[in-house]
Amino acid sequence: MKSTDAAWIAGFFEAEGSISISHPKRMVRVRVNTTDLDVMERLDALVPCPSGLRIRPPAQRHHQTQYEWILMRRADILEFVILVMPFLGERRLSKARDCLAFFDVPSPGVPFRPDDHESNIAWVAGLFEGEGCIHAPTSGRGVCLTLKMTDRDIVERLDALFPCPRIGTKLPSQPHHKTQYIWTITKGEEMKSILALISPHFGERRSARARELMAVLENRPGKLKRYGKTHCVHGHEYTPENSYVIPSGANKDARVCRTCRRDYLVIYNSRKRDPS
Ligand SMILES: [Zn+2]
Numbered sequence: 001m002k003s004t005d006a007a008w009i010a011g012f013f014e015a016e017g018s019i020s021i022s023h024p025k026r027m028v029r030v031r032v033n034t035t036d037l038d039v040m041e042r043l044d045a046l047v048p049c050p051s052g053l054r055i056r057p058p059a060q061r062h063h064q065t066q067y068e069w070i071l072m073r074r075a076d077i078l079e080f081v082i083l084v085m086p087f088l089g090e091r092r093l094s095k096a097r098d099c100l101a102f103f104d105v106p107s108p109g110v111p112f113r114p115d116d117h118e119s120n121i122a123w124v125a126g127l128f129e130g131e132g133c134i135h136a137p138t139s140g141r142g143v144c145l146t147l148k149m150t151d152r153d154i155v156e157r158l159d160a161l162f163p164c165p166r167i168g169t170k171l172p173s174q175p176h177h178k179t180q181y182i183w184t185i186t187k188g189e190e191m192k193s194i195l196a197l198i199s200p201h202f203g204e205r206r207s208a209r210a211r212e213l214m215a216v217l218e219n220r221p222g223k224l225k226r227y228g229k230t231h232c233v234h235g236h237e238y239t240p241e242n243s244y245v246i247p248s249g250a251n252k253d254a255r256v257c258r259t260c261r262r263d264y265l266v267i268y269n270s271r272k273r274d275p276s
Helices: 005-018 035-048 075-086 089-101 117-131 152-161 187-200 204-217 223-228 258-275
Strands: 017-022 029-033 054-056 066-071 132-135 142-150 168-170 179-183 241-243 256-259
Touching: 005 017, 005 029, 005 035, 005 054, 005 179, 017 089, 017 204, 029 035, 029 075, 029 089, 035 066, 035 204, 075 089, 117 132, 117 152, 117 187, 132 204, 142 152, 142 187, 179 187, 187 204, 204 258, 223 241, 223 258, 241 258
Parallel strands: none
Antiparallel strands: 017 029, 029 066, 054 066, 132 142, 142 179, 168 179, 241 256
16 A cells, blocks of 8 residues: 555544444454545545445434444454554554554554655645535635644644644533644635645545635635736736835735836825925
C-alpha cells in the first residue's frame, strides 16, 4: 500500500474510528462508523472488511443511515493497527499498544511517522473527511474551514501543517464531556490553498463541498470581488502600471486605480492651496 493511502486511512480512523478491547469477553473490535458511504467504500477498497460494510438504519427520523466497517479477526486487526500506528495521536496510539499487548505482540518502539509532505497532506484529508467542516453559505458570510476534536495533540499537529490564527477551545458543557479544540481558517487565500492540496484526496461529498466553497469565494463581495474587476469605477483599466496596492493599514492589499488617485491628488492639492 502507498504511504499516502495509509496516511489517509489513519487520518480518517483518527476522526471516526475506534478500538475496543474487552478482556472479560477476550475480544477486540476495530470499527469505523460514518454516514458517508463513498468514504466508507474507499476505506473498504483499501482495507477490505471481511464481513462487508454493515448498514445501520437511522435510529430516529432526523438521523442519517450509518455505515459500519469492522474488523474482528486477530490477523486483520494486527495488520490494520500496525499500518495506522505510525500516524496515530497519543490517545489512539495507546489504544493500539493495548491492542497489540492483548494479542501478545510486542509494540514497535517509538513508531516512525513518515514525514513526507504528501503523506501529511493525505493524513489531513482523511482527518477532514471525518471531523472537518466546510462552511460555504452562499451569502459569503462566515465562510470557513474548521475542525473540532477533543484530542489536542491532533489539532496541534494539523495546526503545525496549516497554521490557523489561534486554536480555539470549547469547555465542556456537561461533566462527562471533554474540552474541544477548534482549528479554523477564514482567510480566502488560505482556504483556497489548503483545499487545493487536500481535496484531491476527498470523496465525492467533500469534493462537492470544496467546489461550493471555491465558488462562494469567487463571488464573495469585498476584496476578492474587487480583484476580479478589470476596470475602476471611472472606467480606467487595472493594468499593472495603473494599479496601486495599499501596503499597510486597514485597507492593506486593496487595489487602487493610479489615474483616479492622481486626479484626486490634483484636486486635493489645489484645495489646499486655495481653501475657498
Ligand atoms: Zn480610475
